[in-house]
Amino acid sequence: MRLLKPRPPYQPLLLRLGHGLTSFFVIAAILTAFWTYNTYDGRWGRIPLPKWNAIEGIHGTFGLFSLLIFPLFFLYAVHRGHKRLIQANSLKKLTQVGKPVWWYTLHRLTNTLTILALTFALFSGKMMDETWLPKGELDRGWYYAHLISWVVLVICISLHVLMGAKVGGTPLLMSMFHWRFRAKDSPVLWRENIRRMLGRSRISSSLVQEWSQLSFPLKVLEVIVFVSLVGAFILPLFKG
Incomplete structure (x- = not known):
């Protein structure tokens, strides 16, 4: 009997x-x-990489694009993909060591920690001054914080991938790279969905209602991330 390969989740x-x-x-x-x-x-x-002074500016550009895109992704992850993040009963489920629910809970916690690590990396990077490294000022506190944040982020991303492979295997990992989409997800509908959303007379009350339905850990996570991201844009204005 020929076994069928498991299809990647949508x-x-x-x-x-x-x-x-x-x-x-x-x-x-x-x-x-x-x-x-x-x-x-x-x-x-x-390691023997070429010494390239322009690399700091290139790094800053990639960091800025990350900072601009991340809030939109995070907003979607919390309000539409919240089942992939920390839950109100996550700590209780961690007591069921070795069971499937334990692995799924670790996966959600790893996803959440990766978001927090990226938030700190983006915030600490914005708090740095681009003249510090060229001038040899390597003992700045925010530079050390930024170094630590990127090391932590690399660890979290590695765990994020490993836990994804553990709970869903190759199909789960590859599902993020498929181009197929269902009719309800078609980009053709995006404009109409946005127009309908903005046309609601009670959009603010809808947002408040959606916020109230989030679990307490997700509310705390959202506050921490958005306060940090707003601070990343505002606080550097007062550095000088």
Whole structure:
């Protein structure tokens, strides 16, 4: 009897697009972050990469694109993909060690920690000054914080991928790269959906109602992330 290969689970098109764009810019920022460290610092190890002074600006560009795209992806993840994040009973489920629910809970917690790690990396990066490294000012507190944040982020992304492979295997990982989409996800409908949403007379009350339905951990997560992202844009204005 011929066994059929498991089909990849369907992922909403907006989730794939947001996840894909965020992943691309974040990974590019991580790679250029190491090259920047390798060029200007190297106190904890260095590899034979060309010394390229322009790499810091390229890293900053990828970081900025990550900062601009991430809030939209995060908003979708919390309000439409909340089942993939921390739940109100996550701590209770962690007591069921070794059971499937334990692995699924670890997967959700890893996803949540990855979001927090990226938030801190983006915030600490905005708090840095682009002149510090060229001038050899390597003992700045925000520079150390940014270095630590990217190391933590690399660890979290690695765990995110490993946990995805554990709970869903290759089909789950590959489902984020499929181009097929269902009729309800068609980009043709996006304009009409946005027009309908903006045309609601009680859009504010709808948002309040949706916020009230979030679990307490997700409310805390959303507040932390958006306060940090707003601060990332505002606080650097007062650095000088």
